[in-house]
Amino acid sequence: MEHDAVAASLAELGNSHRLAVFRFLVKAGHQGASVGDIQKALGIPASTLSHHLARMAKVGLILQEKRSRTIICIPEYQHLESLISFLREECCAGISAR
Amino acid sequence: MEHDAVAASLAELGNSHRLAVFRFLVKAGHQGASVGDIQKALGIPASTLSHHLARMAKVGLILQEKRSRTIICIPEYQHLESLISFLREECCAGISAR
DNA sequence: CAATTAATTCGAAATTTCTAGAATTATAGT
DNA sequence: ACTATAATTCTAGAAATTTCGAATTAATTG
Numbered sequence: 001m002e003h004d005a006v007a008a009s010l011a012e013l014g015n016s017h018r019l020a021v022f023r024f025l026v027k028a029g030h031q032g033a034s035v036g037d038i039q040k041a042l043g044i045p046a047s048t049l050s051h052h053l054a055r056m057a058k059v060g061l062i063l064q065e066k067r068s069r070t071i072i073c074i075p076e077y078q079h080l081e082s083l084i085s086f087l088r089e090e091c092c093a094g095i096s097a098r
Numbered sequence: 099m100e101h102d103a104v105a106a107s108l109a110e111l112g113n114s115h116r117l118a119v120f121r122f123l124v125k126a127g128h129q130g131a132s133v134g135d136i137q138k139a140l141g142i143p144a145s146t147l148s149h150h151l152a153r154m155a156k157v158g159l160i161l162q163e164k165r166s167r168t169i170i171c172i173p174e175y176q177h178l179e180s181l182i183s184f185l186r187e188e189c190c191a192g193i194s195a196r
Numbered sequence: 197c198a199a200t201t202a203a204t205t206c207g208a209a210a211t212t213t214c215t216a217g218a219a220t221t222a223t224a225g226t
Numbered sequence: 227a228c229t230a231t232a233a234t235t236c237t238a239g240a241a242a243t244t245t246c247g248a249a250t251t252a253a254t255t256g
Contacts, residue, residue, distance in 0.1 A: 007113060007117045008112070011108075011112025011113065014105055014106070014107075014109025014111070014112040015105060015213090015214085016102055019101065019105045023189060026188070026190070026191050027191065029191075035232070036231090036233080044215095045216050045217085046216090046232085046233070047218090047233090047234080047235080048214075050233065050234055050235085051214080051215080051234095055213095066233095068223060068224070068232090069223045069231065069233075070231090070233080071233065080185060080189055081190070084185055084186065090124070092124070092175065093124050113243090115244090132202080134201090134202060134203080143245075144204085145203090145204075145206090145247075145248090146245055146246060147203095148204055149205095149244080164203095166202090166253060166254075167201065167202045167203075167254065199254100199256080200254080200256095201252100201253085201254075201255095202252085203252085204249105204252095205250070206247105206248085207246105207247095207248090207249100208245100208247100209244100209245085209246100210243100210244080211243080212243070212244085213242070214239105214241075215238100215240080216237100216238100217236105219236070219237095220234080220235070221232100221235085222232085222234095224229100224231080225230080225231095226230100
């Protein structure tokens with residue numbers, strides 16, 4: 001994962017609503033949650049939520065699967081893992097020399 | 099570390115320039131680097147850089163120590179560690195059930 | 197004390213983000 | 227076909243971010 005992709009993903013997680021969405025999806029687990037479920041749980045207006053979800057999907061933080069009328073959102077664990085790895089490798093070089 | 103503080107910190111790292119600054123400071127190590135050094139290394143105009151550094155300091159990503167005329171910037175490793183811990187604990191709950 | 201150096205603050209424009217109601221699309225049920 | 231449901235797209239205003247030259251502050255040097 002390269003610099004700008006990392007920055008873009010961190011920026012997406014760096015919004016209170018989107019971080020809440022991601023945390024909710026992680027709690028929901030691998031089967032994910034529908035947009036409507038997220039909306040009810042977090043109380044974000046539909047159009048606002050849709051906008052945030054689109055952004056998260058764009059950078060690869062979540063996956064969206066259409067099941068007839070409802071759309072299921074699934075967190076991309078590997079993507080977050082990549083982010084964490086980057087932060088560890090590139091940003092914690094001096095942590096051992098505490 | 100609570101939700102909004104995490105979001106704020108991630109948002110700061112979620113800017114290409116600021117992420118570059120942080121990475122540079124980590125490479126610089128515990129003795130840090132002066133604002134001027136960062137400026138020369140990354141080629142960011144002084145006023146722009148100053149603005150970014152102020153933001154990073156505000157959320158606790160870096161520390162700024164004044165040494166006469168020059169200001170030394172030091173990365174806050176513990177802060178990043180806290181961020182990573184949060185992401186692991188709150189956002190990777192399902193990673194084992196891969 | 198004038199000049200230089202290091203960095204910040206000011207100010208202002210350009211861009212992006214955030215928000216959310218209204219309209220729209222797509223699918224399912226009656 | 228009509229209605230209800232799930233979600234998106236459109237639109238537009240408000241707010242925040244980003245950028246950087248110019249002016250300023252603070253400390254050092256000649």
